[in-house]
Amino acid sequence: MSVINAVTCPxxxxxxxxIEVTVVNNEVVKVKNGCAxxxxxxxxxxxxxxIRQPLIRKDGKLVPVSMNEAVHKAAEILAxxxxxxxxxxxxxxxxxxxxxxxxxxxxxxxxxxxxxVCHGPSLMGTQEVGIPxxxxxxIRHRADVIIYWGCDPWSAHPRHLxxxxxxxxxRFEDSEWKSYLNKxxxxxxxxxxxxxxxxxxxxxxxxxxxxxxxxxKPPETLQKEGRKxxxxxxxxxMTAEMADYFIQVEPNKDYELxxxxxxxxxxxxxxxxxxxxxxxxxxxxxxxxLVNCKFGVIFFGMGLTQSAGKFRNIEVAIxxxxxxxxxxxxxxxxxxxxxxxxGANIVFAWQSGYAFGVDFSLGYPRxxxxxxxxxxxxxxxxxDAALVIASDPGATFPKRAVQSLVKNPLIVIDPHMNAxxxxxxxxxxxxxxxxxxxxxAYRMDNVPLPLKKVVEPxxxxxxxxxxxxxxxxxxxxxxxxxxKQKAExx
Amino acid sequence: xxxxxxxxxxxxxxTIEQGVxxxxxxxxxxxxxxxxxxxxxxxxxxxxxxxxxxxxLVTTPNGSVVLKAVKYPRSAIPGLIYIPYGPxxxxxxxxxxxxxxxxxxKGTPAEVEAAPDQPVLSMKELLKKEFGR
Numbered sequence: 001m002s003v004i005n006a007v008t009c010p011x012x013x014x015x016x017x018x019i020e021v022t023v024v025n026n027e028v029v030k031v032k033n034g035c036a037x038x039x040x041x042x043x044x045x046x047x048x049x050x051i052r053q054p055l056i057r058k059d060g061k062l063v064p065v066s067m068n069e070a071v072h073k074a075a076e077i078l079a080x081x082x083x084x085x086x087x088x089x090x091x092x093x094x095x096x097x098x099x100x101x102x103x104x105x106x107x108x109x110x111x112x113x114x115x116x117v118c119h120g121p122s123l124m125g126t127q128e129v130g131i132p133x134x135x136x137x138x139i140r141h142r143a144d145v146i147i148y149w150g151c152d153p154w155s156a157h158p159r160h161l162x163x164x165x166x167x168x169x170x171r172f173e174d175s176e177w178k179s180y181l182n183k184x185x186x187x188x189x190x191x192x193x194x195x196x197x198x199x200x201x202x203x204x205x206x207x208x209x210x211x212x213x214x215x216x217k218p219p220e221t222l223q224k225e226g227r228k229x230x231x232x233x234x235x236x237x238m239t240a241e242m243a244d245y246f247i248q249v250e251p252n253k254d255y256e257l258x259x260x261x262x263x264x265x266x267x268x269x270x271x272x273x274x275x276x277x278x279x280x281x282x283x284x285x286x287x288x289x290l291v292n293c294k295f296g297v298i299f300f301g302m303g304l305t306q307s308a309g310k311f312r313n314i315e316v317a318i319x320x321x322x323x324x325x326x327x328x329x330x331x332x333x334x335x336x337x338x339x340x341x342x343g344a345n346i347v348f349a350w351q352s353g354y355a356f357g358v359d360f361s362l363g364y365p366r367x368x369x370x371x372x373x374x375x376x377x378x379x380x381x382x383x384d385a386a387l388v389i390a391s392d393p394g395a396t397f398p399k400r401a402v403q404s405l406v407k408n409p410l411i412v413i414d415p416h417m418n419a420x421x422x423x424x425x426x427x428x429x430x431x432x433x434x435x436x437x438x439x440x441a442y443r444m445d446n447v448p449l450p451l452k453k454v455v456e457p458x459x460x461x462x463x464x465x466x467x468x469x470x471x472x473x474x475x476x477x478x479x480x481x482x483x484k485q486k487a488e489x490x
Numbered sequence: 491x492x493x494x495x496x497x498x499x500x501x502x503x504x505t506i507e508q509g510v511x512x513x514x515x516x517x518x519x520x521x522x523x524x525x526x527x528x529x530x531x532x533x534x535x536x537x538x539x540x541x542x543x544x545x546x547l548v549t550t551p552n553g554s555v556v557l558k559a560v561k562y563p564r565s566a567i568p569g570l571i572y573i574p575y576g577p578x579x580x581x582x583x584x585x586x587x588x589x590x591x592x593x594x595x596k597g598t599p600a601e602v603e604a605a606p607d608q609p610v611l612s613m614k615e616l617l618k619k620e621f622g623r
Contacts, residue, residue, distance in 0.1 A: 011513065036506060040513035040520075049515025060623070116591045124590060155506040234501065235572060236565030251499045251570065252597040302503060306595040310588060337504075357591055373591025395516060395577045398585035398593050399553060399620055406621045418516040419577050419613060423623050 007452045009038045010091070010434025013336030013444030014157045014164070021454050028435070028455060035158035042435065049416050051429035053460070062427060067460070071467075074387070074426045075474030077409040079482070081385035083361055084109035085405075087374045088391030088413075089348075090338035093439025093451060096464035097340075097347040100389070103472045105352075106479075108361045110383065112374035113344035114391050115356040121305040122334040123345065123355050124369055125314025132321055133333050135445045136163075141170035143331075145293035147230045149317065150254060150303015151335045154238035157444075160335070161239070165299075166229045176227045180242055218245050218285040228289065232257070233303060245286070250277040252308035258316045261287060265323045291327040301335040336444035338391070339434075343442035378404040387411040389464060390433070394419030413467055430464050431457035437464070493537045500550060500600035501572045502583055508574040517613060525576030526610045529562040530602070534569070540604050547605035548573070550582045550598065555616075556608045571602060577616055 007019040021042065022030035031042040054070035055062040065073075078084055086104045089097050090113055104111035115123060139146075146165045153160040161167045167177045222228060222245050231243040232254075240246040249257050253276030260275040264287040270280050290296055298321060304313040317332060324330035336342045345355035352358045354367035357374065370376055377383050378401040385408050394402055395418060402423070412424035421427050431437045436457035440448050457463070462470075511521030528548060530540070540546055546559045548571065555578050562572065573579040575595075584594040617623060 011509075037509040037513055040510040044514040044518070047515050047518070049517050117593065117595070121590060121592050152504065155509065156504040158506065158509075235562065235567045235570060238506075238564070241564060248565070251501065303596065305592060306502075307597040308594070310592050311590055369591045370587065370589030373587070375585075375587050375591045375593060376589070379585055379587065392512075392516065394617070395512075395580065396575060397580060398583045399581045400585045401593075402580070403621060406623060416515050419617060422517075422614070422617055423621055 004452065004454050007454060008434060008441065008449050009034055009041075010339050010432070010441065010451060011037050011041055012157050012339060013342060014160050015339075015441060015443040015449050016159050016163060017449055023454055026455050037158060045415070045432050045435050050458075051415065051417050051421060051427060052458070053429060055424075055427040057425045062424070067462075067470075070426055070428060071470045071474050074411045074428070075471050075478055077385050077411060077426065078103070078107045078109075078387065078471070079475045079478040081107065081109070081383075081409075083377075083383050084385040084387065085374050085377060085383045086111045086387045086389075087393060088114065088389040089344040090114040090341040091390035091433065092464040093340065093433045093437065093441055094343045094347050094448075095439045096390075096433070096468055097344050098351065099465055099468040099472060101348060101351040103387075103468055103475065104358070105360050105365075106472060106475055108363065109387075110372060110374055110377055111348065111352070111358045111360065112372075113348065113356050114338050114341050114396070115345055116373050116375055117396055118302070118337055118341060119305055119334045120356055120369065120373070121311035122300075122314045124311040125318060128311070128315050129318045129322070131318055132325060132331055133445070134331050135447055136333075136443070139295075139297050139331070139333075140164045140168050142172050142295040143170075143297045144173050144226065145228050145230065145290060145296035147232065147296070147298045148239055148243075148335075149232045149298055149300040150234075150305075150307070151299060151301025152233065152237035152239045153299070153335065154242070156301065156337060157335060160299075161242070165297075166227050166242070173227050176229070179226075218282050218289075222285060222289050223292075228293075230286065230289075247278055247282075247286070253277065254304055254307065254313050255309040255316055257283075258313070258320050261290075262316070262320050262323050265291060265320070265327065290324055290330070293328055296324065296328065296330040298330070298332040299335050300332070301337075305334075333445060340441040342444055342446055343440065343448070346442055346446065375401055381407070383408060385409045385411075387413070388420050388424075389413040389468075390430075392418040392420050394421075394423050413464060428467055429461050430467055431461050433464065436461075439465075492539045494603060496534055496538055496602045498534070498569050498571045498600050498602055500548070500583070500598050501570060501596045502575055502579040503572060503596065505574045508576060521576070522612060525574045526557055526578050527560050527574070528557040528602075529567070529572040530559050531567045531570065532561050533566070534571075534602075535559060535561060538602065538604050545605050545608055545610055547603050547608060548582060548600055549603075550584065550600045552584060553582045555579075555581045556605055556610050558610055571600065577613055577620075578610075581616065581620055 020032035352365035359372035507524035
């Protein structure tokens, strides 16, 4: 038995690096410090859903084949394609992503990562107006106002609150954990009282307060000392339950709300009573809190990038942060979801100049969102092959895009039999990065962290990097052969 | 009053159960349970005559899918429905990328009707139906 400390968790953009993993006979048996999702990954990596050997679709069914046959088939597909898509890259390490860029350049394809359906709009917003941000350590120690806008870290980044924001003990700011617990206890007491009333004290049914979208007035605690949590969302999420103040915005109206806040930050008068369903007088109180804080931060998620406005929402959120910086100190950060999607953006940008949606078909990298993004290429039906690695567009892309993906030869590299692998033509099993393979990954604040190998991969199962290198070599040799044949023919 | 159909705004997004399910494996029962459902407002469910756990048919211009209706536990969300990310949600989401690569996963119109007699498809059945594989 061995206990391995300070393991980096390979699941979300938090990259918690304090996980303790117990290994017995080359198998993880216990995980400490992780969230529910972390535990599921470390316990589920060896499950029956794992792909055990390379598969090729023959007569409509996936059948096991040798590694060499699969590599040759995949390389042939890529080498013969005019406009292949190379998509995914988020659940793997930077080392594999680097090989991916070389492969994309070699085959003249579209190289894209999962940011396209995640924080692609945030990258575009940043390209428009820049971004005032920092590392999470700064926020942990200094932030006294924390805003989660259109994101639910309790569900998507379960330890974000506890490690970096409201429930963490910072050097200059205290954890709000105790006061939150008191609040929960008080609420539970109230509930008990109500049910006692209902049970016997009066025959009359208790007056139930109809819940409505019209949320409450900002509580007095919003002006309190210490850390404050504000959540802005279209529904009351788990994170919203913990917030000092929850603002329920009407769907697709975030842009208006942010512009209204910008106006109020600049001391301008609004000539409407409410914006996006929120009374302006409440907004004034919120702005009061924002401009009077010492160090504020806005975290934003898919609520902004996937609803109406998309990258314009991000642009205006960053502009709001900039305006707030005229009055106090404010930062903004996207809640990067997928494990190493930030790393994919960085590796692609450092190798090609662009963070996502890179088109190599002309022999040099081009980037034009809406044209060179994988989603649009698929919806227009322009691609003629695809390689999907370390992601699952079969379960994350709209139906029509997946139909377009399945119409052409589809190569899949993944440890698990996911939706895309079920639809694939050539399927490679790979080792779990961060469990069976080491490497580098980038946290949501773009800090690179080392990943640890805690167990050996099953026999014969290669890492993403090794697989890609094999395919790349084979592509090169097929292309060299073709050139030779052409020369001889001439 | 009972209604046949309800016009709503469709949201798709993460839930912790979906996150846990995807790590166990996309073909795991955890993933199926977590993703083949739709959160609805309690009053909206009443309007449709739908109970917690009844199947409903959600339709958009892009398709329709049968899901298990679950009451949204934390607040009223009148006129909203919330489906966790997954193949079920994606069989009906809008693919309008508004020319920036990002489909409209949140905030598009949809219709809900009760479908107590129609089954919720498993992932295998769903993939077979939509993609023929």
